[in-house]
Amino acid sequence: MVSVLYYSMTGSTKKMATAIAEELGVEALDVKKAASVPQDGVLFMGSGCYGDKPGDDMAKFIAAHDFAGRKVALFGTSGAGAGREVDAMAEALKNKGATVLGTYHSKGRAFVLVNIGHPSKDELDGARKFAAEMAKLG
Template identity: 60%
Template structure:
């Protein structure tokens, strides 16, 4: 059993890249939200999503709504074309309504529509996700 779980939703692979970097830093495996099940003994749950119309992915929204998250520590991450974190803000609000404790967040640009934000997340942003994971774990 691990102290951490990394659960993500990603259509284009951008958020999955961050999830894999975070999970690698923590020594765990990132899990797609469609197959994820929360373990009761996890110290911090890392949840990540891309941004779709200013919101996290529908599967992530459903996971947050149906999950038993009251009293749980959650760290959030996300990617979007603008890199401004609307998806993270939406997840944080929903998690707080469920009684979760949001302990931190990280977001960056992600490539969208083939031409916007091309090259993102870049190596610096992936390294930033690793640093975020290390900070949350300490």
């Protein structure tokens, strides 16, 4: 079994989380609604990028929970598409005992008009491919 948790302010990361969840046959859950860390299989976690970091709700969720022995796959969206939010999540999760299986990131909408149309169909297809590959590693 796999789980998908995400934080999205503009909807870009939610689109990616939904594509990943559909590929895996599960539902994506907003991290603000998650009371605990799902315990089975690979945990997919994603966030938008806010000042080169994941959203506050995602950062707080990671800080508040134990990830010892968990396998995680990380994804994110950002205006620049650089993946700094994913790198920050990876570091925080490794410090909490998680094994990071892999990462995926793409451009996302920034502010109101920057990167409209991202993640694109190709980027979402890449997220689906990433999901299938990571699930096999779990």
